[in-house]
Amino acid sequence: MRIAGRGMIDRRKPVSFTFDGRRYSGFAGDTVASALLANGQRLMGRSFKYHRPRGVLTAGSEEPNALVTTGVGPASEPNVRATTQEIYEGLAVRSQNAWPSLDFDVMAVNDLASPYLGAGFYYKTFMWPRRFWERVYEPVIRRAAGLGALSGQPNADAYEKAYAFCDLLVIGAGPTGLMAALAAGRAGADVILADEDAVMGGRLNAESEIVEGQPGQAWAAEVVAELAAMDNVRLMPRTTVTGAYDGGMFGALERVNQHRARRGTGAPLECFWRIAAKQSILAAGALERPVAFANNDRPGIMMAGAVRVYLNRWGVAPGKQVAVFGNNDDAHRTARELAAAGVHVAALIDCREGVRVQGAAYPVLSGAQVCNASGRKELEAVTIRTASGEHKIQADCLAISGGWNPSVHLTCHLNGRPTWNADIQAFVPTPGAVPGMRAAGACNGVFSTRGCFVAGLEAATAALEALGRKPVAINFPEAEDAAYKLEPLWAVAGKGRAWLDFQNDVCVKDVAQAAAENFRSVEHMKRYTTQGMAPDQGKNSNVTALAVLADATGRGIAETGTTTFRPPYTPVSIAAMGAGGQGKGFAPERFTTSHAASLAMKAPMVEAGLWYRPSYFPRGQERHWRQSCDREVGFVRNAVGICDVSTLGKIDIQGPDAAKLLDLVYVNTFSSLKVGKVRYGLMLREDGFVMDDGTCARLGDQHYLMTTTTGAAGQVMRHLEFVTQCLHPEWQVHVISVTDHWAQFAVAGPKSRDLLNGLLDAPIDNASFPFMACGAVQLGGVEARLFRISFSGEHAYEIAVPARYGAALFDLLVARAEAMGGGAYGMEALNVLRLEKGHLTHAEIDGRATAGDVGMEAMVSDAKDCIGKTMSERPGLRDPKRGQLVGLRPVGAVKQLTAGAFLFAPGDEAIRENAQGHTSSVGFSPDIGTFIGLGFVTRGRQRHGERLRMVDHLREIEAEVEICAPVFVDPEGGRARG
């Protein structure tokens, strides 16, 4: 229930939301947890394994119990912590891991079976039969144990990724962080202050204390206002710094719109920040740890510090009769503040002997422990053990404190280990664990407000010094400076399950069991029990669990050590990390200048690398792509076809040493190529396998234009840059990609020259422009380049114009070709045309093929060295048993060939060991009238005429094939020269 006059909520602004379909009302500034508590709704979730009823334990992002699902349908988000989710009008919240309802959960039967479900149960029980594991056990177990579920629908929300840069990143805006940011901001440093909470101030907003003569909350608001007014300070509320990485990089998750019902166009739900900071201050505070005792997970049992947050921040009393149990002075504060707020305090139970509280309005039990709790869905009473025995007291809320654990997490993300501090019975950061990072305040083991101010100022001063800036004097605010005294208490002895890890249902006995079974290393214990493996990553349980393990194994806590802290500090949705990568955002789309025209011609587009290319251009009555493809092949063989080949890589190579470079990267010689001529070239990788093939034109004495395949353009460019920058930096040669500058079109077929002569400003003939010639031409006054090269085997050209003219030229070429009985052709026809000629693509030079495999050994020049040559002479690459490129045609009843099928001798069983080769590409040849294929067959070149069995295990197709030469049409090559 609410307490009048307290809290930072706006009571003039009521907000209604639903929880499991029921309408609740809260105020602006409430979280789901605070609003539910204010409404008396304690039960907020069910535990992971035993489906125990659970209430909220904490008031922060470490919350292990109150995990809920927000939103509906594709917008639903599981495992949201009710303690951090701000309410807004219309917010729909659902509980998780309960069926049919949170109040009555069938799977709670697991709790009765708990004697069998302890640590290691699954490992020991579901051993056999082996095949049952994946098919039976795992699905059943996963359904029974769990967290929230995804909707199964594509995520409709927008997410964002962004970068930020600063001199100083301050992580956490409590007293330490505010003071550090203030000092650095006033000194003129570029500061980013990031805090998980919607309202900055940290514990100042949680406690009821006086800072500089005014309430801590007011002081914090004043400082935040001053910081917000500084140009050099950037405030990032609702932003959790989730990881520290090398070189001063940090990951941070900002909840941009999760607190709003209305989100504008393109407004992101979350933003994943990468922050580059020269210096950083960790002011992440500390997390209070529970004490383990029987049934310490009952709804109503909460952290003492969290009870104060609900009281002071949200004006909510978490119970009517509150008992407080702790091992330190901080717990006393909770009792004191509850009493001052008029909440009935049933008792203050302190495990330490001889504790006195002056003028307490409630019973103080010193040297006592809470050893059990009763009530199922709501705490009803706690059992207290004193020297004189056990007795119960009525309480609907128990505030517990086992001390505070500094949030050392980020200091450990670069493999640092924290240091045990016996004074506060907790781990503290090891200085220098993250370069440039200083841990200060509570996360460094300093727990008084004044101490935090001092630490924040000191850390800022040191950071400013490292940044080469002068600190400015700051008036120091007066604040409480109480000593923090505690006596270690991890687990109260006794029967029954005492929870350590609430989220994963790991109890004291499980850790003891792990130790008994010799899983004594803390890392082994973690894996065996799953302690610390839930979304809270052990924030509430780590130190207590290892203290219990230390006790069970007879070691000290420091010696036992911690498990490894890894990013992220809090869960980060994959959607945020992959922001922008949904759908087409996954990769850029590269469009040719003819893209719009191809779409207008209704061509289905296929992806080639990042490029989009037309697959075929359907016409009139054609109902199957093969009909279009056959027709387009006919265009090229009989008239003239037009194809956009701009996607091929084009690399301009210039300089006195250009020829040397080409001779080094190609297996054949280019220094001997005459100006105005084009030559086919093959290049190898360092390891001797074929990297790429293509043509290279000599445009001038020191000027070449290299063409690569579409797919390998980037790889070849990188290769050339490596050669020119690393192998031969002394060479005077420069390579520049001009792929995007030129739009280039193949004009192929017997009527290609006629077509061109209708367009070129000066006509060409066979004498002036023979096969493999190249040169500058003019087309309507536009400077163009013409290459007489042919991938189809026909009399063909490629014409290139600056890209701005590409669209116009394509339209013109297609129109002219259509008038001559031809037209545009797409990738399917292009593939058939090249197959008929046995020309290669990366289906053949797939990274495993040598020059010898593809029948081009003779091209490798003996007169010079080239990259990959030596390695290509390794025995394995010269093995005569290697697959050699052959043609394949069907000769049996089945006429279909498929690519990627394996080839076997007719009598052999179709298993891997018997494979004699494979098919690399196939297509239907209208010229031959059957399917034809290319493939690799062991000793294939000597086996033309032999028959093999093609088996495609995936598509379940089998065909009898005959090995033949890999050139099916015009083997003499006369057509290209004509």
Added chain:
Amino acid sequence: MAELKAQNPFADLLPLKIGGVSVDARDLGHLTVLGDLGNRAALAEALEQAHGLALPEPLRSTENGATRCIWLGSSEVLLIGTPPDAALTKVAAVVDVSDGWAAVQLSGVGAEDVLARLVPVDVRTSVFERGHTLRSQLREMPVSITRNEGGFLLLVPRSVAATMVQELRRAMEAVASRR
């Protein structure tokens, strides 16, 4: 005789204005890559002689009226706004890339915030001043960014012009939604 009509790389995708940020297509005229062939001093002199431009240092650009030269990468600069003088061909690899790059001007309040969502480099005024230039990635596209009088000049390969507009639009909407 055939008449070829020129088309700009963005067709009708631009201009774009969302919130306080706008993107406009820029026709920069001639774009020429000058590749250093090992004699940087000679290239610097030729550039100064022919176009009155200093050869830019890495991450910098120079200008002379409407003619500009921006650093483009290891031993490469881009000459903008004028046909290259023939004398340059003697000391450098001279390559016409006028149609290879798609250029836009990104301007307005929040332009830096838009780039912060797309480019992993600090482009705030304090470190990236007018005349500064860099090569990086705009999401997954290669980009050249130069700060000029009105904001930023962005160059991406012509073939990804549409994707760039799409990415800019998304980032601009996200930035606008926070205001």
